[in-house]
Every structure is written in structure tokens, then in C-alpha cells.
Amino acid sequence: NAGVIQTPRHKVTGKGQEATLWCEPISGHSAVFWYRQTIVQGLEFLTYFRNQAPIDDSGMPKERFSAQMPNQSHSTLKIQSTQPQDSAVYLCASSLVGTGNTLYFGEGSRLIVV
């Protein structure tokens, strides 16, 4: 069991460019979550999929952020026209069924927008 795999681990992008982050959940886990972590805000919920269907995207900035889960083995988080305030560690997590079970986090993707 390789755990939750996130790529890239680090990404530096110029302001206005697009950034795409990938997550491979633990095999068999039906729930996938995306969080963002900064020193100031701490851990913020972004979006959640269950059985590949989007369940709750209430934490997603509406205009430039989008997330997809095209199959059970990976999810992507795309940020268009990146801004310096998007700089953060983006964390993906998976669990068996929602959060009634333990949540397992990946190592995170550190995004720096310059």
C-alpha cells in the first residue's frame, strides 16, 4: 500500500499561468478530499468526491479553481491564472467511506506563484 500519492511535490509557476496538481488515492478508498494549507489560514477544505462524484465543493474559489475525478484512481486540481495568494501546500486525502473512517493524507504539493 503506497498511500496517497501526490504529484508534483513542488511547483513554481509564474503569475497568470495554469497549475495542475494530481492525486492518486489509496486503492479501494471511495472518498477523496482536497485541502489547502497555509501558515496564516491553516488547513482549509476545498472539495470532496465520493465514488468519483463531486459531493461538496463549497471551499473552492469559484472562478479559477476546478477539480475533477475522471476515474477511481486519480483526481486533479486545476488552478487557472494563478495568483501569488494561491501559494500554499495542496493536500489530497482519501478514506474508505466519507470521514466516518480515518482520513489518509498525501505528502502534499507545494505551489509557489511568483
Next chain:
Amino acid sequence: GQQVQQSPASLVLQEGENAELQCNFSTSLNSMQWFYQRPGGSLVSLFYNPSGTKHSGRLTSTTVIKERRSSLHISSSQTTDSGTYLCALVNTEGADRLTFGKGTQLIIQP
């Protein structure tokens, strides 16, 4: 207001001392988890504890729903316990998402 409040924000102890970390929540609770994060590292689940007391080695988690609080006790602390401890809850309206506290930064000095 913030649904999950952790205290203290930081704690410095000498090796061998006990640590008591608190998590207070302002909403009705469906589940509660404690996580550990090393600087620059991933989050590791320590306890899934919606109510009552659970033990794991030197760690004890106690959640008292009526009082809307959960605590994490670390006995005989070691330098390797240093890091950030986060509590997170799912409230009864939260549709499964975890809401995190800001964490307690624990530093254990040799």
C-alpha cells in the same frame, strides 16, 4: 466564528514531561480526529475518537461531547514528539468534510 479552537497555540516542554492539548468546538459533533504533522511533512492520523477515551502507547485521546471538547494527552514526552498536532471534526451538517483547528505546535527540548 471559528468552529474548532485549539489551545495552546504552542507548547514547549522538557523531555519526560507530560503534554495536554485541548480542542474545543462550537458545533454539534459527528466525528473527531487528531492528526500529527512534522514540519514540511504529511498529516498522520493519531485517533478517530468521536466520544470517550482511546489509548495508543503514550497517547490518550478523550472526547466529551456534552462539553464540546476533546483532549490529547502525551505522557513522558520525547523529542521525536515535536511537531504540530491538529484536531478536526465533522459536524452533523458537514456532509463528511473535516474542519480543522489551527493546531498546537509542540516543542520537546532534550
